[in-house]
Amino acid sequence: MPHAFTRTLLATLALAAAVACTNPVRSSGGWTEGSRQSGPYSRVLVLGVSPDVNQRCAFEDSMAQALQQMGTTAQASCVVLGSKEPLTREAVEKAIAAIGAEAVLATRPLGGSTQLKEGGTNESRGGGYYKATDYGYAYDYWGAYGVPVVYGEFQTAPAEFYLEGGGRVRTDVYQAGTAKLVYSAETEAERLESRAQGMVVVSGAIAEQLRRDGLIR
Secondary structure (H helix, E strand, O other): OHHHHHHHHHHHHHHHHHHHHHEEEEEEEEEEEOOOOOEEEEEEEEEEEOOOOHHHHHHHHHHHHHHHHHEEEEEEEEHHHHOOOOOOOOHHHHHHHHOOOOEEEEEEEEEEOOOOOOOOOEEEEEEEEEOOOOOOOHHEEEEHHHHHHHHHOOOOOOOOOOOOOOOEEEEEEEOEEEEEEEEEEEEEEOOOOHHHHHHHHOOOOOOOHHHHOEEEO
């Protein structure tokens, strides 16, 4: 019996290691200064910031499901607003009011996979795996709740949340009503076999990171 248990345990560990090697994903983030007391949040509006509406809605659905599996009430903006309404502050605030959201979780793609370096920081995040970038745009290019300020330039921003093989996304959490940025994270996945697989892997990693950092209940 002990031998059988040992074999089962080793097989489980080997499978876990194989999955980790196949789907490596890393996520790191932190609260903005003075914002830690803002969370945790139990009702969240999920926003995907992409000029490709199909990518946006698919990611929002995956992210909302990952949060719901952790017990958080989460709704995708595509469900609340529909997929045709432009991503403006007014639209987001309408969605907040419709579902009584406490926070807005906005995620946008940062392009292809790059190596994350340990110890990177910026003015709003503590030690972590990365130093966040904005894909060539100034930070104020992204307005309240992470929506684009200039839609003409938004059309040339990265559209895909992850490419076949890997990708990076940035997630910002805003307090509903004030649009105050309270938390930011960056997530990178490598060696993805498909976009469908990427949705599950990346969304799950983001949700777990938010849970560990006390953003969601």
